[in-house]
Amino acid sequence: AQKITQTQPGMFVQEKEAVTLDCTYDTSDQSYGLFWYKQPSSGEMIFLIYQGSYDEQNATEGRYSLNFQKARKSANLVISASQLGDSAMYFCAMREGYNTDKLIFGTGTRLQVFP
Amino acid sequence: ETGVTQTPRHLVMGMTNKKSLKCEQHLGHNAMYWYKQSAKKPLELMFVYSLEERVENNSVPSRFSPECPNSSHLFLHLHTLQPEDSALYLCASSQGSSTSTDTQYFGPGTRLTVL
Numbered sequence: 697a698q699k700i701t702q703t704q705p706g707m708f709v710q711e712k713e714a715v716t717l718d719c720t721y722d723t724s725d726q727s728y729g730l731f732w733y734k735q736p737s738s739g740e741m742i743f744l745i746y747q748g749s750y751d752e753q754n755a756t757e758g759r760y761s762l763n764f765q766k767a768r769k770s771a772n773l774v775i776s777a778s779q780l781g782d783s784a785m786y787f788c789a790m791r792e793g794y795n796t797d798k799l800i801f802g803t804g805t806r807l808q809v810f811p
Numbered sequence: 812e813t814g815v816t817q818t819p820r821h822l823v824m825g826m827t828n829k830k831s832l833k834c835e836q837h838l839g840h841n842a843m844y845w846y847k848q849s850a851k852k853p854l855e856l857m858f859v860y861s862l863e864e865r866v867e868n869n870s871v872p873s874r875f876s877p878e879c880p881n882s883s884h885l886f887l888h889l890h891t892l893q894p895e896d897s898a899l900y901l902c903a904s905s906q907g908s909s910t911s912t913d914t915q916y917f918g919p920g921t922r923l924t925v926l
Contacts, residue, residue, distance in 0.1 A: 700853075729911035739899055741917035748912060787854070791911050797842060797867055799915055801854040 698723050700788050700802035707807050709778045716763070717773045717805045719788030725749075728792045730771040731799070732762065735785040744786075747771055778809045813837055815918035817902050823924045824892065832887040832921045834902030842907030843885040844915060845877060848899040860885060861907045892925045899923075 699722040709715035721730065732744045747755045747762045755762040763772040775782055788802045815836045824830050836843060845857040859867035860879040874896075876888040885902055899922050903915040 727911050729913075731914065733917070739901075739920035739922065741901060741903070741920075743914055743916055746912070746914055791913065797844070797859045797861065797905075797907075797913075798856060803851075803853050 698790065698792055698800050700790050700800055702788055702802035702805050704805045705803075707805055709807065709809055711780060711809055711811050712777055714774060714776045715778055715807065717775070717786050717807065719771045719773065719802060721769050721771060721788075721790050723790065723792055725792040728790055730762070730764070731789040731791070732760070732773045733787045733789065735787060735804070737784070741787070745773070780809050780811065783807060783809045815902060815904055815916055817918035817921050819921060820919060821922050823926065824889070825926050826892060826894070829888070829890040831889065832900055834885040834918055836883055836904035836916075838904055838916060840904040840906055841882055842905045842913075843879060843882070844903040844905075845885065845887050846901040846903065848901055848920070854901070894925050897923055897925045
């Protein structure tokens with residue numbers, strides 16, 4: 697069954713340092729998409745980055761990169777040069793193949809950036 | 812206005828009240844979604860509309876009634892709710908291609924409290 701696992705309920709990182717948020721997934725489908733979202737305390741879910749299962753290169757968007765290891769079924773988010781404004785909940789999500797509108801979310805990781 | 816907007820941002824209602832949540836997307840998307848986010852639980856998909864037709868109803872109680880009059884607007888009508896329905900209700904929209912690349916963009920949410 698399709699499943700997303702985020703094993704880190706909370707993470708701390710010092711400003712300007714890099715941090716990795718873990719995400720593993722389970723699917724039997726060959727075609728799927730992986731997403732990361734950021735949710736500040738205001739509540740809005742902000743789309744950060746997308747990785748397709750057939751993409752050969754790791755996705756990058758500014759300070760965000762996705763460490764995609766297909767054989768290990770992991771899609772870790774790396775945030776470089778952390779900023780205080782990065783403090784938020786981070787959710788990993790997956791969407792399988794074709795003819796589906798379902799996005800399955802993990803339980804999230806709360807990141808706190810300190811000065 | 813840009814992106815996805817939701818009103819009201821906060822709502823307190825009694826169990827006998829009837830209220831509605833509104834969502835509007837300004838992205839030219841064809842699909843819209845309602846999610847429920849309760850404390851310490853993954854996001855739960857409630858309803859999906861594609862081209863104004865409901866394509867998914869994720870076993871949601873009938874006290875939640877969605878309405879999609881056009882591809883830009885989505886409502887969630889609430890009546891005789893229970894205290895356990897208190898949660899953050901998030902609306903999202905996407906192109907609606909039903910493929911693994913289809914990215915959902917979220918609104919800021921309505922924080923609902925049922926007394």
